[in-house]
Amino acid sequence: xxxxxxxTRRKTEQRAAIVDxxxxxxxxxxxxxxHDLLDxxxxxxxxxxxxxxxxxxxxxxxxxxxxxxxxxxxxxGHHHHLICRNCGLVxxxxxxxxxxxxxxxxxxxxxxxxxxxxxLLGTCEKCANxx
Amino acid sequence: xxxxxxxTRRKTEQRAAIVDxxxxxxxxxxxxxxHDLLDxxxxxxxxxxxxxxxxxxxxxxxxxxxxxxxxxxxxxGHHHHLICRNCGLVxxxxxxxxxxxxxxxxxxxxxxxxxxxxxLLGTCEKCANxx
DNA sequence: GATCTTATTGATAATGATTCTCGCTTTTAC
DNA sequence: GTAAAAGCGAGAATCATTATCAATAAGATC
Ligand SMILES: [Mn+2]
Ligand SMILES: [Mn+2]
Ligand SMILES: [Zn+2]
Ligand SMILES: [Zn+2]
Numbered sequence: 001x002x003x004x005x006x007x008t009r010r011k012t013e014q015r016a017a018i019v020d021x022x023x024x025x026x027x028x029x030x031x032x033x034x035h036d037l038l039d040x041x042x043x044x045x046x047x048x049x050x051x052x053x054x055x056x057x058x059x060x061x062x063x064x065x066x067x068x069x070x071x072x073x074x075x076x077g078h079h080h081h082l083i084c085r086n087c088g089l090v091x092x093x094x095x096x097x098x099x100x101x102x103x104x105x106x107x108x109x110x111x112x113x114x115x116x117x118x119x120l121l122g123t124c125e126k127c128a129n130x131x
Numbered sequence: 132x133x134x135x136x137x138x139t140r141r142k143t144e145q146r147a148a149i150v151d152x153x154x155x156x157x158x159x160x161x162x163x164x165x166h167d168l169l170d171x172x173x174x175x176x177x178x179x180x181x182x183x184x185x186x187x188x189x190x191x192x193x194x195x196x197x198x199x200x201x202x203x204x205x206x207x208g209h210h211h212h213l214i215c216r217n218c219g220l221v222x223x224x225x226x227x228x229x230x231x232x233x234x235x236x237x238x239x240x241x242x243x244x245x246x247x248x249x250x251l252l253g254t255c256e257k258c259a260n261x262x
Numbered sequence: 263g264a265t266c267t268t269a270t271t272g273a274t275a276a277t278g279a280t281t282c283t284c285g286c287t288t289t290t291a292c
Numbered sequence: 293g294t295a296a297a298a299g300c301g302a303g304a305a306t307c308a309t310t311a312t313c314a315a316t317a318a319g320a321t322c
Contacts, residue, residue, distance in 0.1 A: 010269055010318050032308080042272035047309065049270095067198060067280090068308070082240060091240050097232065102251050109213055109222050114253030120233050122245030141289050141298055163279080173301035178280065180299095198309090199279070 009056075014041045015049045019058070019073065027088040028062045028070035062090070062119075084124035093120070140187075145172045146180045150189070150204065158219040159193045159201035193221070193250075215255035224251070 053059040060074040082091040106114035184190040191205040213222040237245035
């Protein structure tokens with residue numbers, strides 16, 4: 001078995017820089033983008049911290065259509081995303097009415113432990129106005 | 132610019148074999164899985180045809196949590212998927228009540244051209260019964 | 263403050279899915 | 293039949309992500 005997974009998290013300026021960069025941005029950012037921005041932080045470190053922060057629920061992972069994973073410093077609690085497919089702007093949607101929908105369908109088909117995943121893709125006002 | 136993209140599609144036994152394999156399976160399959168199954172069809176050919184078939188709307192692409200893309204011969208029309216996270220069984224959900232939800236939220240935030248994407252992940256009856 | 267333990271870092275190699283190359287084969291129109 | 297072009301496939305190339313591992317630094321203990 002590999003080295004046991006530490007439960008304690010130390011404070012490092014690298015992680016602080018990553019969280020800070022995410023907090024200052026409305027868009028979701030990939031590890032590569034963050035590494036370009038914070039050229040003092042190694043690429044592997046960016047990946048590691050993004051993974052852990054997402055694991056700890058401190059940031060959200062967003063899968064882009066091309067397969068890359070981007071991350072965003074969202075507020076707490078279950079929510080969904082409305083994403084501009086042009087500029088990447090992300091709006092958090094905290095009013096989720098999909099639990100009923102999922103539960104009903106799950107029951108009908110005999111599924112248990114169902115969770116839903118949903119996103120809205122569109123063009124934001126700013127991007128639409130300069131087309 | 133690269134070679135212009137052909138609009139005409141020729142009939143080949145490779146593509147037929149791929150579609151046939153998908154039609155015979157309730158689960159979604161990756162290119163690798165299909166290549167293992169149909170060892171007479173080259174891997175690049177599997178990828179090429181899956182991409183085109185999805186482009187043409189003849190099959191559905193399903194993104195797995197780990198990032199791989201799997202494909203399934205679904206019936207026509209807009210629908211969502213209820214997927215067993217253990218055995219991969221896929222149930223098509225053709226009763227979609229999410230358009231209203233999406234449109235309403237889009238309007239509220241000034242987004243246009245919004246489309247939704249949603250999936251349900253759970254454990255199917257069969258898998259739940261033998262835990 | 264010195265010292266020790268070990269989480270963390272980062273340059274680099276490795277992985278793995280997907281895409282590209284390019285010469286050969288097959289489909290299909292004439 | 294012939295020929296133009298789509299399709300094929302073995303292998304090389306991409307590219308995002310992960311694994312290595314020696315060096316560093318955070319936090320605990322004295
Ligand atoms: Mn929800
Ligand atoms: Mn729908
Ligand atoms: Zn925008
Ligand atoms: Zn199942």
